[in-house]
Amino acid sequence: MNTQFEWREEFNLGVDEIDKEHQRLFKIINKIFAICEEDKNSQWACQESIKFFKSHAMKHFADEEEYMASIGYEGLEQHRRIHQGFREYTLPALERELEQSGYSEETVDHFLGVCAGWLIGHTLTEDLSIVGKRRRRWENLLPGEELASMKDLIIQLVFDMFRLESQLVSNVYSGEKFGNGVYYRLIYGKGQEAERLEVIMVFEESLLVNTVGRAMGLQTNKLDAMLIHAARYTAQQFAGRVTEQLPDFEGYELKEENLLSFEQFQKIFQREKMQASLLFDTGEGYFAYCVIAPHLLESGVAAPIQAENALSEVEKYLNQREEAEVLEEENRRLKILVVDDSQTIRQGMKNLLEPDYEVALAESGVAAIRTITLNKPDLVLLDYEMPVCDGGQTLEMLRSEQSFANIPVIFLTGQSDPGVVKSLLALRPAGYLLKYLKPQEIKKKIDAFFSNIQAAAKA
Numbered sequence: 001m002n003t004q005f006e007w008r009e010e011f012n013l014g015v016d017e018i019d020k021e022h023q024r025l026f027k028i029i030n031k032i033f034a035i036c037e038e039d040k041n042s043q044w045a046c047q048e049s050i051k052f053f054k055s056h057a058m059k060h061f062a063d064e065e066e067y068m069a070s071i072g073y074e075g076l077e078q079h080r081r082i083h084q085g086f087r088e089y090t091l092p093a094l095e096r097e098l099e100q101s102g103y104s105e106e107t108v109d110h111f112l113g114v115c116a117g118w119l120i121g122h123t124l125t126e127d128l129s130i131v132g133k134r135r136r137r138w139e140n141l142l143p144g145e146e147l148a149s150m151k152d153l154i155i156q157l158v159f160d161m162f163r164l165e166s167q168l169v170s171n172v173y174s175g176e177k178f179g180n181g182v183y184y185r186l187i188y189g190k191g192q193e194a195e196r197l198e199v200i201m202v203f204e205e206s207l208l209v210n211t212v213g214r215a216m217g218l219q220t221n222k223l224d225a226m227l228i229h230a231a232r233y234t235a236q237q238f239a240g241r242v243t244e245q246l247p248d249f250e251g252y253e254l255k256e257e258n259l260l261s262f263e264q265f266q267k268i269f270q271r272e273k274m275q276a277s278l279l280f281d282t283g284e285g286y287f288a289y290c291v292i293a294p295h296l297l298e299s300g301v302a303a304p305i306q307a308e309n310a311l312s313e314v315e316k317y318l319n320q321r322e323e324a325e326v327l328e329e330e331n332r333r334l335k336i337l338v339v340d341d342s343q344t345i346r347q348g349m350k351n352l353l354e355p356d357y358e359v360a361l362a363e364s365g366v367a368a369i370r371t372i373t374l375n376k377p378d379l380v381l382l383d384y385e386m387p388v389c390d391g392g393q394t395l396e397m398l399r400s401e402q403s404f405a406n407i408p409v410i411f412l413t414g415q416s417d418p419g420v421v422k423s424l425l426a427l428r429p430a431g432y433l434l435k436y437l438k439p440q441e442i443k444k445k446i447d448a449f450f451s452n453i454q455a456a457a458k459a
Helices: 016-038 043-070 076-101 105-129 144-162 205-216 225-244 262-271 310-330 343-353 365-374 391-400 418-425 439-458
Strands: 167-170 181-189 196-204 253-260 276-281 286-292 335-339 358-362 379-383 409-413 431-434
Touching: 016 043, 016 105, 043 076, 043 105, 076 105, 144 167, 144 225, 144 276, 144 286, 181 205, 181 225, 181 262, 196 205, 196 225, 196 262, 205 225, 225 253, 225 310, 253 262, 253 310, 335 343, 335 365, 343 358, 343 439, 358 365, 365 379, 365 391, 379 391, 379 439, 391 409, 409 418, 418 431, 431 439
Parallel strands: 335 358, 335 379, 379 409, 409 431
Antiparallel strands: 167 276, 181 196, 181 253, 196 286, 276 286
């Protein structure tokens, strides 16, 4: 496999002690890859190597936090909690997977790929904010204990109300679109005080149909007015049970509710800083629970739903939603996901393709899986020579998941050597593109690929 985790200049913060620790972690991951590659049958070697990485990662977190404290970095507590989320949620889940599989080659690769992807992503976002190179995204989160309580409470409520075993996917959900969603906003106030609390719940449409709809005995796979009304009141009860059991939310009463479009939800998400932003997988669909606490709100995002206008507002919402879906389908552009560790390549492909296609970007195989899970593309353009989790491994992961197995994948490669081409074609992709081709040649080949698919579908 010869996987190498490559240090790049853009990872440097400009703080020697942190940059050296990041580079050390990169080297450790490379060493583990080499050990596991040389001795695939030694579970003990992999176990010990992973323990070694984990202990160094924990030490790095502690050292980084110590440095932030020494310079009086105001985002220390939030940064510490992001580290804590990785320690308490991501690592334990990966370790359970390793143990259950007996440290299989696939799960070891998965462990290292996720850890590497997390390290890159965190280095390029929150770590760079330490030195002012990035705006901190998560700087006003609820206290860690309260966030953990909210997570546990939501998981329990989902089980109590719907008998679904849900799992936390992310404790810093970034507002990505997942399938057809319903975006429901609740605004709470406390007596005559100006303080306000906003809760936004995002439901994948299938989740509402398979829970609230099933409980109502509805024989439909489509949202209608009755299901929306039922979902509204179910969501109110759900949010009410969350707020009444968390001390900081005591005394708040529901003042306003809105049904939002994805665009309205995005405007709020981009404008505000969330105090909680949790994404769950219920097994029947995704569910996000987002909180903006009190004074950060602006009113007037959408029409308030009140007793006298509830029927008309829901009807209007469904009509607008239906019109938007029809318009979206009529104007639907084919979706392409570009996966490449080079930001230059990603942005170049986006600029080339965006006039005619809906383009999403991912910087690694791990990020690609997450993006595909949330918004399935019509084609994946996949860099074959990525470090850590390369194109071949990413393609194997896609094919191992039944719902992703038929997504066409075209490899991007900078090598035209016959041996390399033969090895990548052995993986049976939908094709390959050489990166050094002129942009218009690449665009022409992608257009032709889709034209051939559409012609075959009509035949």
